[in-house]
Amino acid sequence: xxxxxxxxxxxxxxxxxxxxxxxxxxxxxxxxxxxxxxxxxxxxxxxxxxxxxxxxxxxxxxxxxxxxxxxxxxxxxxxxxxxxxxxxxxxxxxxxxxxxxxxxxxxxxxxxxxxxxxxxxxxxxxxxxxxxxxxxxxxxxxxxxxxxxxxxxxxxxxxxxxxxxxxxxxxxxxxxxxxxxxx
Amino acid sequence: xxxxxxxxxxxxxxxxxxxxxxxxxxxxxxxxxxxxxxxxxxxxxxxxxxxxxxxxxxxxxxxxxxxxxxxxxxxxxxxxxxxxxxxxxxxxxxxxxxxxxxxxxxxxxxxxxxxxxxxxxxxxxxxxxxxxxxxxxxxxxxxxxxxxxxxxxxxxxxxxxxxxxxxxxxxxxxxxxxxxxxxxxxxxxxxxxxxxxxxxxxxxxxxxxxxxxxxxxxxxxxxxxxxxxxxxxxxxxxxxxxxxxxxxxxxxxxxxxxxxxxxxxxxxxxxxxxxxxxxxxxxxxxxxxxxxxxxxxxxxxxxxxxxxxxxxxxxxxxxxxxxxxxxxxxxxxxxxxxxxxxxxxxxxxxxxxxxxxxxxxxxxxxxxxxxxxxxxxxxxxxxxxxxxxxxxxxxxxxxxxxxxxxxxxxxxxxxxxxxxxxxxxxxxxxxxxxxxxxxxxxxxxxxxxxxxxxxxxxxxxxxxxxxxxxxxxxxxxxxxxxxxxxxxxxxxxxxxxxxxxxxxx
Numbered sequence: 001x002x003x004x005x006x007x008x009x010x011x012x013x014x015x016x017x018x019x020x021x022x023x024x025x026x027x028x029x030x031x032x033x034x035x036x037x038x039x040x041x042x043x044x045x046x047x048x049x050x051x052x053x054x055x056x057x058x059x060x061x062x063x064x065x066x067x068x069x070x071x072x073x074x075x076x077x078x079x080x081x082x083x084x085x086x087x088x089x090x091x092x093x094x095x096x097x098x099x100x101x102x103x104x105x106x107x108x109x110x111x112x113x114x115x116x117x118x119x120x121x122x123x124x125x126x127x128x129x130x131x132x133x134x135x136x137x138x139x140x141x142x143x144x145x146x147x148x149x150x151x152x153x154x155x156x157x158x159x160x161x162x163x164x165x166x167x168x169x170x171x172x173x174x175x176x177x178x179x180x181x182x183x
Numbered sequence: 184x185x186x187x188x189x190x191x192x193x194x195x196x197x198x199x200x201x202x203x204x205x206x207x208x209x210x211x212x213x214x215x216x217x218x219x220x221x222x223x224x225x226x227x228x229x230x231x232x233x234x235x236x237x238x239x240x241x242x243x244x245x246x247x248x249x250x251x252x253x254x255x256x257x258x259x260x261x262x263x264x265x266x267x268x269x270x271x272x273x274x275x276x277x278x279x280x281x282x283x284x285x286x287x288x289x290x291x292x293x294x295x296x297x298x299x300x301x302x303x304x305x306x307x308x309x310x311x312x313x314x315x316x317x318x319x320x321x322x323x324x325x326x327x328x329x330x331x332x333x334x335x336x337x338x339x340x341x342x343x344x345x346x347x348x349x350x351x352x353x354x355x356x357x358x359x360x361x362x363x364x365x366x367x368x369x370x371x372x373x374x375x376x377x378x379x380x381x382x383x384x385x386x387x388x389x390x391x392x393x394x395x396x397x398x399x400x401x402x403x404x405x406x407x408x409x410x411x412x413x414x415x416x417x418x419x420x421x422x423x424x425x426x427x428x429x430x431x432x433x434x435x436x437x438x439x440x441x442x443x444x445x446x447x448x449x450x451x452x453x454x455x456x457x458x459x460x461x462x463x464x465x466x467x468x469x470x471x472x473x474x475x476x477x478x479x480x481x482x483x484x485x486x487x488x489x490x491x492x493x494x495x496x497x498x499x500x501x502x503x504x505x506x507x508x509x510x511x512x513x514x515x516x517x518x519x520x521x522x523x524x525x526x527x528x529x530x531x532x533x534x535x536x537x538x539x540x541x542x543x544x545x546x547x548x549x550x551x552x553x554x555x556x557x558x559x560x561x562x563x564x565x566x567x568x569x570x571x572x573x574x575x576x577x578x579x580x581x582x583x584x585x586x587x588x589x590x591x592x593x594x595x596x597x598x599x600x601x602x603x604x605x606x607x608x609x610x611x612x613x614x615x616x617x618x619x620x621x622x623x624x625x626x627x628x629x630x631x632x633x634x635x636x637x638x639x640x641x642x643x644x645x646x647x648x649x650x651x652x653x654x655x656x657x658x659x660x661x662x663x664x665x666x667x668x669x670x671x672x673x674x675x676x677x678x679x680x681x682x683x684x685x686x687x688x
Contacts, residue, residue, distance in 0.1 A: 018688055020688065023605075024603055038540045051578045053604035065566065067563065069558065069559045086547065145639055175601060179603050
């Protein structure tokens, strides 16, 4: 759908409610980068990163820098500091669910553009506006509980490309995310 | 062996000035005791110009010069200045050793002998080496002079004989006797009894001593005088100088009054850390973990280790780490003395790899890690780990590797299918749960609300039974509520409550 993944040196946004699969999609981006031997960082302002899930998704944990800022202000400053370090392939910003000023997104987008780092942010709804070069919205479709006794097997989600500065938009696709037991 | 002598004439003055550069140009003195009866140990040139003399009382000196600023002598500052002088020497040569402490008129001096053999190839000439030594000592805040000769004692004497106008002197091999013969006999560091006898014999300078027959001298003044003659000839057999020893570099300071607030203490620490970083830089090292030792009023001590994830020479970043450590656990009593030490670590160089993408440069990464630690806290930055633990929400955080200890082995294949991840909720969110036949039927919480559409479980997880505070027993359920959220619900049997500890996302 993206035709080449998330753009480097740009801000990309993955937006969707809980259980929409945004975390799974973000982990697959991290896994792809670390499998190439690149260094990535997670700014976990929401304190929601689960190392076991990341490992199961194929992320090389020793290639991943995990930063747990206590507040949104520190999360934004940490992201900026990581972008300034040059050399991280991807910085994933998962801010706490609090309002962030539009100027902060502009600042981050500008910091990302000066480097070769892809900055990806997770949120429940689109917050970066025109600062994001790429915006993807996700929503849950269905959860499959199968077998006796019942087990959570997979989660079906719909992924829609809402904004892409260098390509066509308004495309969507369905994805199935399998639990560790089923994967 | 060609030897250089790096010398500071007035160490108490230089040590105080190194810690308090704002005193430069003003009339000030070092006193043995802060009271009016305290005796002046050292006097700045400006104070000396205004008539203040050493060994007078502070009250008398203040009568002569009312603007005189007095600082109490600090053995800790003197020790740090002596160590800094050795660091300046080791920045230019691999072998150096402090000179034995002198007595009498030279009691205030500090000197270091430096191996000057073969330095011409590195510094163009011996004079170039001497200039580099003076410059390095100056960078560490020490006004030093240097003399180079064929023996330690002649180099030392030549350094002592330098006037204020010149800061280095090189004595070519074979010219030592000619140089020494013009100098007064005191310069040989003669003890008082021998000096008195020599004066009685009319021996005023070194040339007079060398002109006397040695056998007669030894008969009248004892065999020790022959060592004096050998020194005057530049013929002493010097043992080899030792190579630079490892170990932490330390800066210490005795405070003139107890400090019970963090702000002035931080100000003192900033100066000490700045001096420590200059010394580490001179030894081609970066600052690793800091050892902070606070001497408290009443005899107590507060020693702590301040972790530095990546060795750095950035004063601002390191100072913020120190500030955080002090704010997190302030000293329990007023502070009367401070010591700050660091082992130091070699500055890392990066070798790019042909077969892997280049990551952040180790130095830049190290500084970034230190800055992030300051911003978020020491225990909140690192590489994630999955511990060997049954608790589903267990996680570990290890130091992030700076260099290439990251896996060189081929990467494992990607998972065959897209994996469903969980978002942890830290701390878990309390939930109100209605049951039907032992299974959740309806949930109310800050995360998921509504009728339970699907449920899987329970899976019982227990552990930590050997310690009451670690004991846990959970029944886990995967539930989907009518609002579409798939979450991990648990019944905590120990605390008798329902919680949601993660959401499938």
